[in-house]
Amino acid sequence: MATIKDISLRCGVSVSTVSKALNGYQDISEATREMIIKTAHEAGYFPDANVRALKMKKTYNIGVLFSTLTKHGLRNEYFAHILASFKEKAAKRGYDITFIEHNIGNRKMTYLDHCRLRNFDGVFIACAEFTEPEVLELVNSDYPVVTIDHAFNEAISVLSDNVEGMRQLTQYIIDQGHRKIAYIHGTKSSVTHNRLVSFHNVLKENGITVPEEYFVEGIYRSAESSEELALRLLNLPDPPTCIIASDDYAALGVMNTARRMGLKIPEDISVAGYDGISVAQALEPKLTTIKQDTDKIGSEAAKQLINLIENPMSTSLDTIYLKVQLVKGASVRNLNKAD
Incomplete structure (x- = not known):
């Protein structure tokens, strides 16, 4: 099995730089981090999750709340792209994702109870009834939270303009x-x-x-x-x-x-x-x-949440607006043209 020293030799960087990349520190460039993580994965290096959690006081697990009233659920193209992009970005930073549920086995619990049970490092609210008391309880908790499609003062929000x-x-x-x-x-x-x-x-x-x-x-x-x-x-x-x-x-x-x-x-x-x-x-x-830009929404949400988890005192609880694009299509008639 490859070691951190092996990874440092392959990447041409110091052991401490490899350690910082694998443990989510911010004082290295994103390009260097991604290069190191990619090399580590290719070499088959995976740090022991329990040891890492004890050392860093983190689980490297993000809770994702996806609750929808429509029957399409995760098959909805809009959310599917956002979640796929979020997961990909989180994985590059060394994080797993777990969906937040009401029931674990036969045990019923609130969203916040589930987060505490799993000891998530942060929460991504992708789709929910944002005025529900349980959702508000989660947003107002001590967990770092990022939302899309809705803005809260107590959380970072990533929205299209x-x-x-x-x-x-x-x-x-x-x-x-x-x-x-x-x-x-x-x-x-x-x-x-x-x-x-x-x-x-x-x-x-x-x-x-x-x-x-x-x-x-x-x-x-x-x-x-x-x-x-x-x-x-x-x-x-x-x-x-x-x-x-x-x-x-x-x-x-x-x-x-x-x-x-x-x-x-x-x-x-x-x-x-x-x-x-x-x-x-x-x-x-x-x-x-x-x-x-659903891919950008997902990746930006992951980036902001992980920054908030790792550097809470230097990450603002802002609403981030992303650019949109008009697609003219052919479903709107030009009434200015004479028949």
């Missing part, structure tokens, strides 16, 4: 000549709030007023919910010419309803989504949407 994303999407739809724009937004959260504020601001900047019935609350990433809501919108006496869904899965539900009603997209009704999942770009017409 939802204000800018909704601004780009709404302005593009308006530039295509639409004035009757409906919005099926998600449930109450900081993400929903920021998108709604941005949507209203862009309408106001363009001198557009839409009726209250054009704003309906749906369920994030639920095609079934948006199908029912789209039916309600399309049956209004003065229906919208474009419907923005809360996300791409919800947009697929809107498109399903439109087609069942005999409507063509985008000739009869325009549809837009949010997230940029690949399946929405494989359909005809391709969906107009905002693409979130």
